[in-house]
Amino acid sequence: HIFFLFFIAGGSCGPALKLDFAVVAENFKENKSFPIGSTVKYFCRSGYYRHHGLNASLTCIQNQEWSEIQEFCIRKSCGNPGEPENGRLLVSGDFLFGSTINYTCDEGFKLIGESSRQCEVSGRKVAWTGGLPLCQSISCLPPPDILHGTHNGRNLDNFAYGIAVTYTCDKGYPLVGNASIYCTTKDGLNGVWSGRAYCGVIGCPSPQVENGKTEYGPSGTYRYNQRVTFGCNAGHRLIGSREIYCQVDGTWDPPVPRCEQVIGCKIPEIQNGRATVSQALVKPTGTITFECDSGYLLKGNRTIACKSDGMWDSPVPACVMEVQCQLPPCVKNGNHNKQEVTIFTNGMFVEYTCNPGYNLTGERTIYCTDSGTWSSPTPLCTGCLAPPQIANGRIETEILGDDFPFGSLVTYHCDPSYFLNESATIQCLSSGTWDQPAPHCKSKQVSTCVSPEIQNGKITRFKVEEKST
Numbered sequence: 001h002i003f004f005l006f007f008i009a010g011g012s013c014g015p016a017l018k019l020d021f022a023v024v025a026e027n028f029k030e031n032k033s034f035p036i037g038s039t040v041k042y043f044c045r046s047g048y049y050r051h052h053g054l055n056a057s058l059t060c061i062q063n064q065e066w067s068e069i070q071e072f073c074i075r076k077s078c079g080n081p082g083e084p085e086n087g088r089l090l091v092s093g094d095f096l097f098g099s100t101i102n103y104t105c106d107e108g109f110k111l112i113g114e115s116s117r118q119c120e121v122s123g124r125k126v127a128w129t130g131g132l133p134l135c136q137s138i139s140c141l142p143p144p145d146i147l148h149g150t151h152n153g154r155n156l157d158n159f160a161y162g163i164a165v166t167y168t169c170d171k172g173y174p175l176v177g178n179a180s181i182y183c184t185t186k187d188g189l190n191g192v193w194s195g196r197a198y199c200g201v202i203g204c205p206s207p208q209v210e211n212g213k214t215e216y217g218p219s220g221t222y223r224y225n226q227r228v229t230f231g232c233n234a235g236h237r238l239i240g241s242r243e244i245y246c247q248v249d250g251t252w253d254p255p256v257p258r259c260e261q262v263i264g265c266k267i268p269e270i271q272n273g274r275a276t277v278s279q280a281l282v283k284p285t286g287t288i289t290f291e292c293d294s295g296y297l298l299k300g301n302r303t304i305a306c307k308s309d310g311m312w313d314s315p316v317p318a319c320v321m322e323v324q325c326q327l328p329p330c331v332k333n334g335n336h337n338k339q340e341v342t343i344f345t346n347g348m349f350v351e352y353t354c355n356p357g358y359n360l361t362g363e364r365t366i367y368c369t370d371s372g373t374w375s376s377p378t379p380l381c382t383g384c385l386a387p388p389q390i391a392n393g394r395i396e397t398e399i400l401g402d403d404f405p406f407g408s409l410v411t412y413h414c415d416p417s418y419f420l421n422e423s424a425t426i427q428c429l430s431s432g433t434w435d436q437p438a439p440h441c442k443s444k445q446v447s448t449c450v451s452p453e454i455q456n457g458k459i460t461r462f463k464v465e466e467k468s469t
Helices: none
Strands: 008-013 022-024 034-036 039-044 048-050 057-059 073-075 087-091 100-105 109-112 116-122 125-128 134-137 149-151 164-169 175-177 180-185 191-193 197-199 212-216 227-232 236-239 243-246 258-261 273-275 287-292 296-299 303-305 318-321 334-336 349-354 359-361 365-367 380-382 393-396 409-414 418-420 425-427 441-443
Touching: 039 048, 100 109, 149 197, 164 175, 164 197, 227 236, 287 296, 349 359, 409 418
Parallel strands: none
Antiparallel strands: 008 034, 022 039, 039 057, 048 073, 087 100, 100 116, 109 134, 116 125, 149 164, 164 180, 175 197, 180 191, 212 227, 227 243, 236 258, 273 287, 287 303, 296 318, 334 349, 349 365, 359 380, 393 409, 409 425, 418 441
16 A cells, blocks of 8 residues: 655644544554644454545644544445244344344244344454344143043143133032133243132131131131131241132142241340340340440430230331530520530430520421531521611611511601601511611701793792791
């Protein structure tokens, strides 16, 4: 191959671009820069073929950038791989290099082989991985024989998916269950019969549980699918299923449970703490108390009791590392109920109250968390905001500062030569607002009017009347 480089002073491009579909020629792989006008040739990667209408190269142009990338290498095709009999091909894109296809079988058939294939490089070509899978019919074992009855499938050798058989019972033996059953599947691979039939069973025998009792469903006879629920006497616990059902063959499923005598509850172990008892078991109705090592706090019930079934009445507590919070924040116009406490550890609560005349905003109670911070932002005790100032006047109040409790009175006075045109006193309400807007101070000076002008006339006399204020 012959490569032509054209050099133009005054600029260069960086290393040759890496492309998904092509590799740069060996001559230029180590070059870190290329002068403007340089041309670099590429070769198609495996799985691609050359587009003969385009140049397989890039050129460093005047703006010191590589020329526009054109897809001069095209993905090769693996072709249509075909479909299995009684199945179908699932294609999300195309049959080109890098694609993946999936297979699925029709209802009643199971896939034998790989469910997906990829179009990959094979020598100088591309080909699908693996082989075409098979869709094999799902079938069931022969239907079960029953005493005092028969079914109509005895002459069949294969029981494929969907095939049905019907049972009949001998005279004098009633049929219980499904007269007709069919071959189906639960997992898409193995065939199972849809139900069961039985001849001659009217019901199930009465289930007996020593040291136990029937809590639901006691009866003299138990028919197909009837439910019975059991419980154990005090000092015993149930081993097995609490609920059982009468089956078509006269058996119980799950099997009848049993009640086992409870000796006691096993003492649980907790990390960084212990139970304050020495024996290994606690008798029913007995209790144990837990304590934690120094530097740890108990989380949960300190005392738990052993129940008659050998279980504890509450979850076992845990010992968590003791963490301290800073002193609870102070609240202006309020206080909290733990003023005498100097150390606050995780789990401790603090409740805030406000001074008379102030409302509490936020969470009244906060607690020290396991991370050493308080659970909520500090609440606020608020009254009314400072009353508004007025022009040419002043405020008279006994309150110092900017917080005014509910019921506070504020009186306004005007400067000399001004008078109030509204009520001089406003009051702070429990809603945190003032009962009325602030008044205004008006000037006592007499205002003058501009002499009126009339068309085609004149004023012949003035009369001034003073208005008292």
